[in-house]
Each structure stands twice: as structure tokens, then as C-alpha cells.
Amino acid sequence: MNPNDLPSPWVLARRAARMNPSVIREILKVTERPGIISFAGGLPSPATFPVGEFATASARVLQQDGPAALQYAASEGFAPLREKVAAMLPWPVDPGQVLITTGSQQALDLVAKVLVDPGSRVLVETPTYLGALQAFATQEPEIVGVHGDDEGVLPDDLRAKAAGARFLYLLPNFQNPTGRTMSEARRAGLAELATELRLPLVEDNPYGDLWFDQPPPLPLSARRPDHCVYLGSFSKVLAPGLRLGFLVAPAPLYPKLLQAKQAADLHSPGFDQRMAAQVVAGDFLDRHVPRIRALYRSQRDAMVAALQRETGGLGVEWNVPGGGMFLWARLPPGLNALELLPRAVEAGVAFVPGAAFHAGDSEDGQALRTLRLSFVTASAAEIDRGIATLAATIRQAAGA
Structure with a gap:
């Protein structure tokens, strides 16, 4: 018998079956492709690191x-x-x-x-x-x-x-x-x-x-x-x-x-x-953190402005966070963020589908319409291009 045909000697613990790869980490692998504008990762801006x-x-x-x-x-x-x-x-x-x-x-x-x-x-x-x-x-x-x-x-x-x-x-x-x-x-x-x-x-x-x-x-x-x-x-x-x-x-x-x-x-x-x-x-933090706030606020404002400009008439909804790193958006009825993601990546932009953040199935499948957009690692110009690309992808998927 070929030793490679023998059953594995490793028996996994029951808890190991409940371990799953991070959806975000898997998406980040895709976003490493040249030319992708990523709104996916929850990464702080390296411009804020006090090197x-x-x-x-x-x-x-x-x-x-x-x-x-x-x-x-x-x-x-x-x-x-x-x-x-x-x-x-x-x-x-x-x-x-x-x-x-x-x-x-x-x-x-x-x-x-x-x-x-x-x-x-x-x-x-x-x-x-x-x-x-x-x-x-x-x-x-x-x-x-x-x-x-x-x-x-x-x-x-x-x-x-x-x-x-x-x-x-x-x-x-x-x-x-x-x-x-x-x-x-x-x-x-x-x-x-x-x-x-x-x-x-x-x-x-x-x-x-x-x-x-x-x-x-x-x-x-x-x-x-x-x-x-x-x-x-x-x-x-x-x-x-x-x-x-x-x-x-x-x-x-x-x-x-x-x-x-x-x-x-x-x-x-x-x-x-x-x-x-x-x-x-x-x-130090009293001087350093306000600089981070100012940068992130400008990037949030750029993303909100781009969404207002690019998604008019598409039925996309979003919040305006008062801080942090993320904006939460909802696609119009009939669209699925998980299905939209490959199209968006192919076009050159990435996000995280909202379903990944739910402990179980969302009522009425509402989670499938949601997506998380991180605004802190992209420049204002990249945000403008990325949101325009995302809006075009949504428009194409909706047949608008």
C-alpha cells in the first residue's frame, strides 16, 4: 500500500471544526492584486504611525x-x-x-x-x-x-x-x-x-x-x-x-x-x-490622536461626498459615522453583496459583504444587502475612483 493512501493520523478536536478563516483576511488576499482600490480591510492608515x-x-x-x-x-x-x-x-x-x-x-x-x-x-x-x-x-x-x-x-x-x-x-x-x-x-x-x-x-x-x-x-x-x-x-x-x-x-x-x-x-x-x-x-497621545481624527474625518467626508455624487437614483443607503474607520451601506432590494463582490473586484474595487458580521441568518435576508466600507487607508482621489467604480458595478448588477 502506498503510504500516501493511508488515513491521516491526525484527529481534530471538535472545537477545530468551528474554526473558520476570516472572510476579511481572505478578501485582503484578493485586494493585493495591482490596481485594486480596497475599502475592505480594517487597517489603520500607515500615515498615522509615529515611526x-x-x-x-x-x-x-x-x-x-x-x-x-x-x-x-x-x-x-x-x-x-x-x-x-x-x-x-x-x-x-x-x-x-x-x-x-x-x-x-x-x-x-x-x-x-x-x-x-x-x-x-x-x-x-x-x-x-x-x-x-x-x-x-x-x-x-x-x-x-x-x-x-x-x-x-x-x-x-x-x-x-x-x-x-x-x-x-x-x-x-x-x-x-x-x-x-x-x-x-x-x-x-x-x-x-x-x-x-x-x-x-x-x-x-x-x-x-x-x-x-x-x-x-x-x-x-x-x-x-x-x-x-x-x-x-x-x-x-x-x-x-x-x-x-x-x-x-x-x-x-x-x-x-x-x-x-x-x-x-x-x-x-x-x-x-x-x-x-x-x-x-x-x-504625546494628546497631540497625536487629534491628527488621526482630522485625517480620518477628511476621508469620511470624501467617501460620503462620493456616495452622494455617484449613487444617486440607485437606492443605495448609508450612514455617516461620527468617528472610527467604517461606513455601513445597504444595496437596493434584489441585490446581494456577496454576489456583487466578485464583479466589484474584477472592476477594481473591494469591500466586505455585511453577512460576514452576523452571528446567524438575518431576518428576511437583509444582511445580504449590506456591506462595510473602510475609508481610512485610501486617499481622497482613490475614494473618488473607488466609489465611482462601485456605483457603476451596482448600476450594472441592477440593470439600471
């Missing part, structure tokens, strides 16, 4: 603390960076509640490992961040989508689905993928309702600093800190290549999250943490 500051910080860290920076480190994270995170948050946080993670994606994984059993119920917004769905799915939960409107999660739908849920996962600020922000009134009501239902919240806030006109309301975690896990990231305000994020957890939960972190990777890169601590010391 010079990191060059200086790298040299200083190696000169002042090189051996320690290159050695194994504490699983909790570099103490000065944890202290800076605690000081940045808009409610009293003890640095001992802060855990530095290898990107906020790892924080999602740790939360899932510690709080989710096979078959247990996890609530998410509809739609929600695709990476969270991937992180939660490995623990084999029942993921249930909670419907919302322009103000956020609908309280009545949450109440109807909350029984037995381990937590509700939320992105209240400039949500990925919709760009919407939960209103102050909805946050206040949701905090009260979650307390009544004894429902823990996992609040993910990677985009909250990227506001354009006014800052978002106070986080839910500030309203009931003992019942929330708060997730943040340095990827959007410094650089994603550092792979540095953090979580803030109530004292009773923190030790188990720390143990899960130790089992996963011992600690996040100590050298990167020391560099980040050097860069964010003082008032």
Missing part, C-alpha cells in the same frame, strides 16, 4: 534597559504601561486590574476561554465584529444576535434573549462594522437593565478615541465596573504591528484571565511594551 517616535524609543529602551527588555517578563504586563492605561481611562481604575494582552484580539480569546462552556449562551450585537465571533466560536457556545437600531442594542430584544447568557459583547463606540455609536440614553438604560438581569458585559472599545465632532458618552464599564470587562487597544492610536492591547477586569475575575494569559503566551512582548510606554509618556 520617528518609535525609533527614538527603541534606541532609548535598548540603551537604558536592554537586558530586561529582551528577557521574559511579568504576565500582567509592564507596570508603567499598566499605570498609563489606568490613568487614561475616564473612571477610577487600579493598575492591578489592567492586563496587557497581545492585541485586543487576545483579550477576546481570554474572555471566551474563561467564561464560555460548550453550549453556553453568548449574546452579541447584530451585526458585530467578525473577530469576536471567531474568538468565541472556538469555545463552542450558542452565539445569539441581539437586534439594535441607530442608538444601539434594543432593550426589549435583549430582555427576551438574556436568560442564561454568560455575557453580552458590545462595541458601543463607532462600531465595527456599522460605525454606529450607542446613545447616552441607551447606555444608561442598558446599564440598568443588565444589572436587573444580572448580565455581565464585555465592552470592546478600540475606536473610542477616533471621534470627529464630539467624544462618545461615558463607557458602560464606568457605570457598573464590577460587572464589566473592558477591552482596549493601542493598534488604532499607535500601530497594529506592536500587537498590544489591554483588558480591565473586576478583581474576582482578573486572576483567571491572568492564568489563561499565562497558558497562552506567558506574556506580551516586553520590548514592545517598553517602547509603547516610552512613546505614550507625557502628552
